[in-house]
Structure formats: structure tokens, C-alpha cells
Amino acid sequence: xxxLIDNKSGSPIYEQIYNQIKSQIxxxxxxxxxxxxxxxxxxxxxxxxxxxxxxxxxxxxKDGFLYTIQGKGCYVAPKNVELLREENLKKIEAHASQIxxxxxxxxxxxxxxxxxxxxxxxxxxx
Numbered sequence: 001x002x003x004l005i006d007n008k009s010g011s012p013i014y015e016q017i018y019n020q021i022k023s024q025i026x027x028x029x030x031x032x033x034x035x036x037x038x039x040x041x042x043x044x045x046x047x048x049x050x051x052x053x054x055x056x057x058x059x060x061x062k063d064g065f066l067y068t069i070q071g072k073g074c075y076v077a078p079k080n081v082e083l084l085r086e087e088n089l090k091k092i093e094a095h096a097s098q099i100x101x102x103x104x105x106x107x108x109x110x111x112x113x114x115x116x117x118x119x120x121x122x123x124x125x126x
Contacts, residue, residue, distance in 0.1 A: 001030060001037065005046055013048055017056035025065050025076055026087060036066065036074045 003020050005013055024030045036057075037045065043053040057074055060066040067077045103113040 003042070003046060005048065014052045014055040014059070017042075017046075017053065018059050021056070021060055022063075022065055025079075026084060030076045032076055032078045034076045036076065038073060 001021070001024060003017055005016055009016060011019075021030070021036070030036075036042075039053045039057055040050055043050045046053070057066060057068075061068060061074070061077075064080055064083050065077055066074050068074050099113065099117070108116075
């Protein structure tokens with residue numbers, strides 16, 4: 001598992017850890033039931049506070065991406081299809097918002113924008 005901390009980022013460190021682990025779980029880089037580094041071990045490797053790492057792990061567990069076995073460690077939770085679907089729907093909504101904004105900047109009508117999207121979707125399926 002690779003975690004990179006950007007000290008110049010405006011995002012809190014725990015959020016950077018959360019987002020990177022979550023991304024690796026969703027992409028399949030981390031597989032179901034795979035053991036993650038210990039909270040203390042990851043904190044030491046990243047040279048950050050134990051509390052920061054714990055917060056990221058706690059948030060991941062609360063959101064259903066990890067589970068903890070007392071005295072043994074933290075593991076990647078089995079993939080919840082509904083949770084993954086919801087994550088992807090959020091991404092689609094964000095991209096759709098960007099498309100709407102860019103289309104408005106270019107003066108594209110709704111029909112022209114939809115035509116472009118249909119073309120892209122048809123191109124993907126062939």
C-alpha cells in the first residue's frame with residue numbers, strides 16, 4: 001500500500017490518507033480481507049501523529065471500507081456493491097456538473113451536449 005502525503009495540499013493529512021486508501025480499495029489495488037499496516041506502523045512510516053492515522057482508519061471503518069479485529073488489526077471490508085455504486089454516482093454527478101459548466105462556456109445547447117455524450121457512449125460500446 002502506497003500513501004503519499006502532500007504537505008502543500010490544503011487537505012488535512014487524515015483526509016489525504018482516507019482518500020488514498022479508499023481509492024485503492026475501490027480500484028481493487030487493496031483486496032477484500034487484506035490486512036492494512038498497523039495504525040502505529042503507518043504513522044511511523046509517514047512520520048505523522050498516531051492520532052492522524054487513527055482518525056483516517058476510523059473514518060474508513062465508519063464508512064464501511066475497513067473492519068477491525070481487536071488485537072489483530074485492520075482489514076479491507078468486503079466490497080459493498082451499493083456503497084461502490086453510490087461512490088460512482090457521486091463521481092458521475094461531479095463530472096456532469098463540469099460538463100454542464102463547460103458546455104455553457106462554449107455556448108452549447110442541451111441537445112448538442114447530449115449528442116456529444118451519446119456519441120462518446122456509442123464509441124465506447126463499439
